[in-house]
Amino acid sequence: MNIDLDFSLMIPELILAGAAVLVLLLDAFLVPPGPSQDEGDPRDITLAVSVLGMAIAAIWTITVLWADGTSRVSFGGLFVVDAFALFFKEVVLIGAGLSLLLSDAWLRHHRVPSAAPHCLMLLATAGMLYMISAGDLVMLFLGLEVMSIPIYCLAASLRWDDRSIEAGIKYLVLGSFATALMLFGMALIYAFQGFEGGVATMSIAAIQETIVLHDGPLPGYAFAGGLLMLIGMLFKISAAPFHMWTPDVYEGSPTPVTAYMSVAVKATAAAVILRVFGGPVLEAMGLEGLLWGVAALTMIVGNVMALTQDNVKRMLAYSSIAHGGYILVGVLAASPDGQAGVLYYTLAYTVGNIAAFGVLVHLSRQGHEVETFDQLRGLGTRFPLVGLVMTIAMLSLIGIPPFAGFFAKFAIFKAAIGSGFVGLTILALLTSAISVAYYLRPLVAMFMTEEIGAPAPRPELQPRLALAVAIAVIATVVLGVMPDRYLDWAAASVIALAW
């Protein structure tokens, strides 16, 4: 055996997997069956282990691996650690850690008799990190499965709720379909690499080289392979026309799981699209025009459909589709600026979205879910702090300065114009203008209307949820007021992708 195995590179992943195993054992031996007790609940321990695992992984990523600075490849090219991967890992870990804190409050409100969601989130996050670090299509696929399967279970984690089951089944069936397409695409690309590249390998870098150096248009089967792989990733980032599952799954899933899916899965999919189709690869594959169309359609569908929703979670689902479209604009720009824009965008979107979902989790109780605009009526006036958080989240998602969303959109649109995508940028600006209408609806409901019927009971403040929302809100403001440092990080990260 002479394969290099540098386990020190995957310490964050190993920490997450170890924490997941520990949580599983703790859940098995400590959590008594039956509804959650509020005091002396062993779930405090499992939550502490999960959050600690995420935190150590995030800190290790940024102190040890990032500080080292160099790009390293290990496990025979399967595992790549470079600044690009580390930035996305950090974003995913932040999104996952904050969702974990939200999920704790939610598990308590809904008396879920298990700590399994904690374990599933840890496992799914480990899968995401493997996907982000994949230097090889096999690794990419393995990571995709490790990520997807726990999320299917998470979506269905309210086993007695029909909508949750529906969300789980829908995500499972459609997700498996997309995975199958992607796998078939990988097989075709592997065949192309074997015929044209000389060496039969699944290495992403080798395949990209073969594609870029190939004279003339690619043979039909290689084009089909690239297209199928792209479709698989577009499904995960919920781009139109592969977005049909998103509203139902986001609406039916438990709210913290929805938050988790909307931020972490999207960031991972963006990382993979950039890694596999970044630089000149997209053009060399002849997929540029197609992705242009997908990006345009995604922005239109997401923003227009969001206008007609009555349910805040569905509205946020369509909003997440629309944000996927903006991310694709940055991918299309293909310049280092565009890629850095995508990185910054995922970070800004993560914190803004977590804050918005945090408000919904805070206001919801079992038997009294706050999901529609009508249920939000008057709550901003009654609970000004909750209203303030929602306002900041919505303004950031619209892209209004001084919040994170503004610089995210600015960076991407600037890069798109720099790469000559003027038409697409105009479309993006127009759809952003549309988005103002639906992002202001929850604020109008919260501040400018009266509550219907008896006033809802005052929700108790869960300290962990408050912590998560506070971090998200502060990050949204800091990213918007002092964006330079983080934009520089994003710019430094994409150097690893340079051609």
Add this chain to the structure above:
Amino acid sequence: MTLQYLPVLLVVIGASGFMAVMLLLNSWLGPKPRHAPVMDTPFECGSPMLQTDNRRRTAVKYYLVALLFVMFDLETVLLYPWAVMYRELGLFGLVELLVFLVSLVVGLTYVWRKGALEW
């Protein structure tokens, strides 16, 4: 190039030849029933078709047991190649396999504690 696939061809010939001999022996040596209408139906072993209620309840716990079986089935799939390569993999292979087995056992412990094995 093509010659290296000769063993595969031999296996195919052997397998289909065995099947053919068995079927021929069966029709030659076995009893020869007279033709009956039920032999013309698409599926002739088991209950007659179009019975009013052919549905039966299947215990859901069977599903769980089947899932647990798949788990250990996969373990066996990994154990065989490991056993073949045992000497070359050495201590490294042993540790890797132990990690795999421990995580499987953790899974089993979990479902057991959660009552999946209670009938």
